[in-house]
Amino acid sequence: MRKVQVILIDDIDGSDADRTVQFGLDGTTYEIDLNKDNAAKLEKALAPFVEKATKVSSARAAGGRAKRTASGRSKAAEVRAWAKEQGIAVPDRGRVPNEILEQYEAAH
Structure with missing residues (x-):
């Protein structure tokens, strides 16, 4: 029998991470493993921008095909x-x- 265990390490400070956070900028999607405090810092830093931004569908965010004119x-x-x-x-x-x-x- 085999057991695989995945341990997340916070990419900012090296501590145990609680989750993987995904975010995007300029057409690129990023993932980062963060603990609760660092995830909260990221969310707080992005909050004013997210509040004013328009959410797009995943197809468009992933570079969905443009329609021909x-x-x-x-x-x-x-x-x-x-x-x-x-x-x-x-x-x-x-x-x-x-x-x-x-x-x-x-x-x-």
Whole structure:
């Protein structure tokens, strides 16, 4: 029989930690093991910012996919039409290759 025991150590002062705290900033999620006192200090320090912040869904916080705009689709159609006029092979669907976009930008 085997027994695995996980002991949390406070990342700030090396004492026994009570929990792992997760927080995020600028699109990055962090975890830190803290005792009750240090967790309270972190919560107190962040409280004024959390109070004024807008909570976002986990998909958006994790870098959820941005929706394509109508202007993005119309530009792709414009680039495809230009490429075909220039005799450049371009796919009818999907992403326009970067080299074709660069040629289009250079010509305009």
